[in-house]
Amino acid sequence: MNVIDPFHDLNLRLTERKEQHQFRELKSVSSKSDAAHILVDDDRFINFSSNDYLGLSSHPALIKKSVEYANRYGVGSSSSRLISGTLKIHTDLEEQIASRYERERALLFNTGFQANSTILPAITFKRDLIIADKKCHNSILTGCLASSADFQRFRHNDLNHLEYLLKKAVQKNVKNIWIVSESLFSMDGDFAPIKELILLSKNYRSKLYIDDAHSFGVYGKTGLGLVEEEKEIDVIISTFGKAGGSFGAFVVSNSTIIDSLINYSSGFIYTTALPPPILGAISAGFEIIPQLNDERNKLSETSSYLKNQLGLIGKDTGVSESHIIPVIIGNDEDTLALSKTLLGHHILGVAVRPPTVAEGEGRIRLSLTTAHTKDHIDKLTRVLDES
Numbered sequence: 355m356n357v358i359d360p361f362h363d364l365n366l367r368l369t370e371r372k373e374q375h376q377f378r379e380l381k382s383v384s385s386k387s388d389a390a391h392i393l394v395d396d397d398r399f400i401n402f403s404s405n406d407y408l409g410l411s412s413h414p415a416l417i418k419k420s421v422e423y424a425n426r427y428g429v430g431s432s433s434s435r436l437i438s439g440t441l442k443i444h445t446d447l448e449e450q451i452a453s454r455y456e457r458e459r460a461l462l463f464n465t466g467f468q469a470n471s472t473i474l475p476a477i478t479f480k481r482d483l484i485i486a487d488k489k490c491h492n493s494i495l496t497g498c499l500a501s502s503a504d505f506q507r508f509r510h511n512d513l514n515h516l517e518y519l520l521k522k523a524v525q526k527n528v529k530n531i532w533i534v535s536e537s538l539f540s541m542d543g544d545f546a547p548i549k550e551l552i553l554l555s556k557n558y559r560s561k562l563y564i565d566d567a568h569s570f571g572v573y574g575k576t577g578l579g580l581v582e583e584e585k586e587i588d589v590i591i592s593t594f595g596k597a598g599g600s601f602g603a604f605v606v607s608n609s610t611i612i613d614s615l616i617n618y619s620s621g622f623i624y625t626t627a628l629p630p631p632i633l634g635a636i637s638a639g640f641e642i643i644p645q646l647n648d649e650r651n652k653l654s655e656t657s658s659y660l661k662n663q664l665g666l667i668g669k670d671t672g673v674s675e676s677h678i679i680p681v682i683i684g685n686d687e688d689t690l691a692l693s694k695t696l697l698g699h700h701i702l703g704v705a706v707r708p709p710t711v712a713e714g715e716g717r718i719r720l721s722l723t724t725a726h727t728k729d730h731i732d733k734l735t736r737v738l739d740e741s
């Protein structure tokens with residue numbers, strides 16, 4: 355008798371993905387000993403694949419306030435924000451964020467993914483147009499596709515292409531145009547030309563939306579990211595899960611936008627509010643970040659050092675200008691093999707393959723934290739040079 359697999363189509367697709375060396379699997383780690391190391395079973399690895407850029411995820415002040423909030427308010431928020439889940443610690447934090455960014459309002463979201471995927475649909479209309487950078491994060495793409503506005507992409511950081519699309523949109527009398535970009539791109543570690551984007555948005559009566567997830571905490575005079583001085587960005591999205599050391603996301607903007615989100619953003623409305631222990635961690639992190647200029651300088655120095663050392667051994671680090679430094683390999687099989695070799699030397703450098711990056715641009719995405727030392731980098735460079 356022929357046994358028919360009821361999940362034949364799904365299994366077929368998984369098999370194909372395996373054959374293409376693009377199959378993804380979860381690997382669990384036992385614990386982190388610090389931001390630069392990870393324990394798997396009893397083995398210790400140098401971790402070059404963490405977004406805990408400032409090492410705040412294990413900072414005593416964040417842990418203390420998190421425990422304090424758990425004791426005082428419980429571990430759950432019991433409801434969504436619009437029902438009974440808005441605690442004073444939510445609104446106090448939002449006011450503090452808005453005031454630090456010198457903006458009218460701020461609003462917490464549970465994750466950056468929820469923010470990007472449900473903000474754009476809530477602030478755009480059918481005859482509007484969203485023009486997003488080609489390399490924007492999947493959450494932004496999801497938001498663009500979920501919105502009823504038209505959606506176009508401009509070539510990565512290509513201002514001429516963007517201007518060309520803007521000109522056409524203005525000629526066609528598109529009602530509202532949104533330009534969308536990240537400030538620091540998560541897979542290439544390069545920056546967007548924010549000042550030029552602001553200028554273009556003004557010249558073509560457009561609105562500007564910037565996702566600052568990877569630069570929050572790491573850049574800016576007081577650690578508020580690459581957007582810190584840019585008061586003319588209409589909507590800023592950032593997250594606490596990376597350099598913030600904990601979890602969650604926020605939007606800073608004007609009252610019209612924030613009220614629109616409270617009324618129309620499904621990812622804000624239909625979800626349980628961030629729980630008190632997370633708010634405690636977020637809040638402690640937000641208070642500490644301005645004081646971390648030495649750490650930010652150190653991170654910048656080790657980043658230059660790593661990029662330089664990789665250059666000396668002939669590795670392609672693409673257009674990286676930050677603490678995110680890819681070693682671009684190309685083919686997926688070779689990328690995976692290199693990641694395995696690194697593991698053999700107790701170094702974690704995760705292989706990033708399509709569809710996260712473009713076909714033929716497989717890479718080991720290295721990211722540095724303040725806990726990394728020159729010794730860690732020298733060991734990595736030695737292994738990469740020999741393999």
Ligand SMILES: *Cc1c(COP(=O)(O)O)cnc(C)c1O
Pocket residue numbers: 464465466467468470491493536540565567568593594595602603
């Ligand atoms: C990580 C990331 C997100 C998602 O944030 P989470 O809080 O982890 O869901 C959004 N945008 C960019 C650019 C990111 O790198």
